Amino acid sequence: MSGCCESGCELNALHARQRTTLKMVLSINAVMFFVVVAAALYAGSVALMSDSLDNLGDALTYALSIYAVSRGQRVKASVAMFKGMLILAGALVVTAQIIYKLMYPSVPIFETMGAFSLLGLAANGICLYLLWRHREEDINMSSVWECSRNDIASNLAVFIAAIGVWITDSGWPDLFVAICLVLLLLRSAIRIITAAHRELRAAA
Numbered sequence: 001m002s003g004c005c006e007s008g009c010e011l012n013a014l015h016a017r018q019r020t021t022l023k024m025v026l027s028i029n030a031v032m033f034f035v036v037v038a039a040a041l042y043a044g045s046v047a048l049m050s051d052s053l054d055n056l057g058d059a060l061t062y063a064l065s066i067y068a069v070s071r072g073q074r075v076k077a078s079v080a081m082f083k084g085m086l087i088l089a090g091a092l093v094v095t096a097q098i099i100y101k102l103m104y105p106s107v108p109i110f111e112t113m114g115a116f117s118l119l120g121l122a123a124n125g126i127c128l129y130l131l132w133r134h135r136e137e138d139i140n141m142s143s144v145w146e147c148s149r150n151d152i153a154s155n156l157a158v159f160i161a162a163i164g165v166w167i168t169d170s171g172w173p174d175l176f177v178a179i180c181l182v183l184l185l186l187r188s189a190i191r192i193i194t195a196a197h198r199e200l201r202a203a204a
Contacts, residue, residue, distance in 0.1 A: 077199035
């Protein structure tokens, strides 16, 4: 019985804590997706739209992470690989929106951009705080941490874009930040996919 408490019981407790945290951040990101995507469509902002897609990707990521919590290392690595592919898909969607905006330029509503980027920053700050203690526990949680850290950078970038749109009265700051966010998403996707591939090879 003592052996269980020292190994199996501690592991079960760890998995329970991970699931609780993931369920909380999943709920936050799911709500924020619907809120921010509506704001992005209203404002006509590519940067804010990329932020909303990031929330959707994170919600899906957290749902997959809950599934992977108590699974073996190979399953966790496979889930992490899928997360990386989701991030990559998000980058491609934003890229398509950037191309559309270059063909049909418009000036987004900077007030909406600024307000909802700050709302997203507050929500993602809570997620980052909740995930902090789990960031080095395994590849499943470290990839979740990577996603959450990207969210903070995205929110700050969108807020800066809003200021740029206000100062210049043009859509170029919005597009510039959207391009930067695409590069950030690509970098994160490559890191997660590379780490997952390494874990899968080790498991094999």
